[in-house]
Amino acid sequence: MSGVWVQVVQFLMALSLLIVLHEGGHFFFARLFKTRVEKFYLFFDFLFPFSNILPFSLLKKKIGDTVWGIGWFPLGGYVKIAGMVDESMDKEALAKPPEPWEFRSKKAWQRLLIMLGGIIVNVLLAILIYAMILFVWGEKRMPVSQMKGGIEIRDSLGYKIGLKDGDHILSVNDRQVYYYDDIIDELIYAKTITVQRNGKHEVITLPKDYISQMIDKRKAFFGVAYAPTxxxxxxxxxxxxxxxxxxxxxxxxxxxxxxxxxxxxxxxxxxxxxxxxxxxxxxxxxxxxxxxxxxxxxxxxxxxxLSILDMEKLGMVKLDTHRYGFLECFPAGIRMAGEQLNKYIRQFRLILDFKTKAYKGLGGFASMANIFPQQWNWEAFWTITAFLSIVLAFMNLLPIPGLDGGYVLFTLIEMITGRKVNEKVLEVATTIGLVLLLGLMLYANGMDIFRIFKK
Structure with missing residues (x-):
């Protein structure tokens, strides 16, 4: 199997797992509060967000009150909960008086948990995966002291911003770095980099358009220098x-x-x-x-x-390794999930700051598949899957109608004011939200297509 197909298979596996478990979170709380779930689908059985365009399934089977199926449009998935304004925009059902088994007849706190169910599962899944990664493989990090040859420039951008082969990076934005991954994490927010060059310390001030240039490259412009292998x-x-x-x-x-x-x-x-x-x-x-x-x-x-792990195997470097016991790995998994969430929130803020032009780095399916390695590696697969689970939880919590966060927002308003938001308002808001999501989807995947033709 070629490298690209390995990436595609890993991406589809991760995506399917995350969708099923996310929707399973909604399903669990819905059934817990005796709410009918009419459909549970992996992928959409229509051209999202238009529920009446190309409505067909690749596979479906009705069990009890629920139709379980696999749709043809692999953007995501959904559960259709009776009596709820959702992607299907089933206005006829909502025009009837509410039934005891419908979403709209449930108490506000129950509806809140039903809508938070997918996000809760995504967070718990990320914690569990990180915990098991730490339990099975431990945590390995490269101290900057082990970077005997400093850095090696791998793209002209490195030279353009003032770095040189053999530089030893000491701090980013005056924050001292102790591990190589600290450098990588802070690099996207960097305004200054302090390096040791020829025995002297030098401060490199990065150009204002540095972030947009780095995003345009979409690859690391330097790496750990190592002896020719x-x-x-x-x-x-x-x-x-x-x-x-x-x-x-x-x-x-x-x-x-x-x-x-x-x-x-x-x-x-x-x-x-x-x-x-x-x-x-x-x-x-x-x-x-x-x-x-x-x-x-x-x-x-x-x-x-060479990867850092390859370098360790060859004896070029000695990594700091921490092994975790079974009980010890769970608190560490929570810590790791929190760190990854914090990193993503910082990146999200950059995207919203149009001065940085970080929005140019948005990507769709191709970009997500491309973050998986071209050779099968279970540790890498689970690490990326856990990160995507964190991303999915965060994005779904955004207060945009059509996403879980939009429903959560309206439910919280109801709990605070004591009055339900009018269903007509919900319908209009959901329609607007779905159009915004469609526009974002087209932009992100369009950027992927643009980059392919730009190469």
Whole structure:
């Protein structure tokens, strides 16, 4: 299976799980308060948000009072709760007197819990997944002290804003960083970056349009610098004759310590056609050999990108690892879910600040699928799924009619004032909210299409 299809499969698995459990939260509280649920659907069985356009199911079966099904439009899913103004806009049913088993006949606090059910499940799911990730794999972080070669620029934007290969990042916005992921988390909000360069501290002031430029790239413009690592040796090449093998990494070339690929390239290009000394590491042990460089300075090796975990396996770095016991992992899961929610809220604020142009980073299905790795990795899959569950909970809590948060807002108004919001007002507000959601969906997925053709 190709890398792209691995991403697509992971995305569909995560999306389906989150939809079913979110709608299951609504279903649970509805049935708890003896409210009839007429439909429970994974994906929409109509062209959302137009319930009368292309109404058909891929699969459906009625069990009791509920029709369970799979729709054809994979935007989300829904439960149709009797006596509720929702995506179906069933005005005929709402024109009749309320029945005891309908949503509108229930007490305000019961309706509030029914509408919060999906959000509650999403939060609990994220906590559970994070807890199990910490229990099974633990928590691994790279201290900046382990970044011996500093950073390595991977896109011209890095040079444009003033960074250089080999820089050691000390602080972002005057906030000292202790771990590499602290740098990544703070980078999107950065106004200044303090680096250590050639033994001196330098403060880099970022341009005002920095965030929009970074979002345009949609990729990391720097990473952890590491010694050149071999993924393949060309048969019969100088490297092959010198005894080099895949997974070896080079630490010294022509007497110069090689902390990153940039230094390696500069040394090999300066010694074209020469016989030079080379030191490499294999399974934790160093070996020295002589190697003949070609007229163009090549050795006959193919280098590959490494993840932080790959670097740890090869012995390049030592990560700080914390293992969690079964009882210990649950409080840690709550803490981790809270941290991820805080990060997303900060990013959401940037999107609302039009000066930053962060709204250009919005994306649809393709963007969400693209955050999954192209090689199957269960830890990565569950980590991303937990984050998406947090995002789904937050977005659904927004007070927009048509989303859970819109219904929550109207119910809270009723609980405070003691008067129900008029159903005609609910219908109009829901229609407006659904149109806004449709516009946002078209914009986000349109941006994905635009980026594909822009490449």
């Amino acid at each position: 071999i993924v393949e040796v060309t048969k019969g090449s100088s490297a092959d004759k010198a005894g080099l093998k895949a997974k070896d990494y080079i630490t010294v070339l022509d007497g110069v310590a090689i902390a990153n690929n940039v230094i390696f390239d500069s040394i090999r290009l300066a010694n074209k056609s020469k016989l030079v000394s080379l030191v490499y590491v294999r399974e934790g042990k160093s070996y020295q050999t002589q190697i003949q460089l070609s007229d163009s300075g090549t050795l006959g090796i193919q280098r590959g990108g």
